[in-house]
Amino acid sequence: MKTTPTKELLTKMLEIEESQERLKQEMSKFKVSTGLRQRSHSRNICEEALGGGTGPSAGKFTHKQYLNIVQSMGQSVHAFDLKMRIIFWNAMAEKQFGYTAEEAVGQNPINVMVDDQDAAFAMNIAQRCFNGESWTGEFPVRSKSGHRFSAVTTCSPFYDDAGSLVGIISLTTYTSCYSIKDVRFGMQGEQQGHVENASR
Numbered sequence: 001m002k003t004t005p006t007k008e009l010l011t012k013m014l015e016i017e018e019s020q021e022r023l024k025q026e027m028s029k030f031k032v033s034t035g036l037r038q039r040s041h042s043r044n045i046c047e048e049a050l051g052g053g054t055g056p057s058a059g060k061f062t063h064k065q066y067l068n069i070v071q072s073m074g075q076s077v078h079a080f081d082l083k084m085r086i087i088f089w090n091a092m093a094e095k096q097f098g099y100t101a102e103e104a105v106g107q108n109p110i111n112v113m114v115d116d117q118d119a120a121f122a123m124n125i126a127q128r129c130f131n132g133e134s135w136t137g138e139f140p141v142r143s144k145s146g147h148r149f150s151a152v153t154t155c156s157p158f159y160d161d162a163g164s165l166v167g168i169i170s171l172t173t174y175t176s177c178y179s180i181k182d183v184r185f186g187m188q189g190e191q192q193g194h195v196e197n198a199s200r
Helices: 005-028 034-049 063-072 091-097 109-113 116-130 180-199
Strands: 076-081 086-089 135-142 148-159 165-174
Touching: 005 063, 005 076, 005 148, 005 165, 076 091, 091 165, 109 116, 116 135, 116 148, 116 165
Parallel strands: none
Antiparallel strands: 076 086, 076 165, 135 148, 148 165
């Protein structure tokens, strides 16, 4: 029985979510945030409820439930095919970039999210993914209103069940979540806490 493209997309998105979670854990070393700890706690509860397993086969979710998970993510999730057309655009992508799914689907992601000056860099990343590599890094993106912002992005090849490359899946998060100001503030609070504890 052949798997539907939607199921394949959701499976790949779950894999990318796990990759993004590892990236967030590394980045969280630079950020003091109770919100991040709460999400991590929620993930642990979910893993316990699923019997501690990992991967897309760990739970008994319906396709709609998987889609709801992807739509509820705090990261922009978008996928595009080999012809560089957006084929999936989640709710956070709508919020981050200002385009509805109806506006974005079918468009070239570079035209939608990237300034002309960064297009060559974006194409280089896409080419790497088309060659089977994943890429994670900071990338300058643009919203519908023209606002430029920096994002931590993970782009990965998207394969069907037969192992054929069918596109690229991308997760994007604002880098402002990991700003140096937050780190300094967190460090000052920690230093102040150490001073207070030492004086007791």
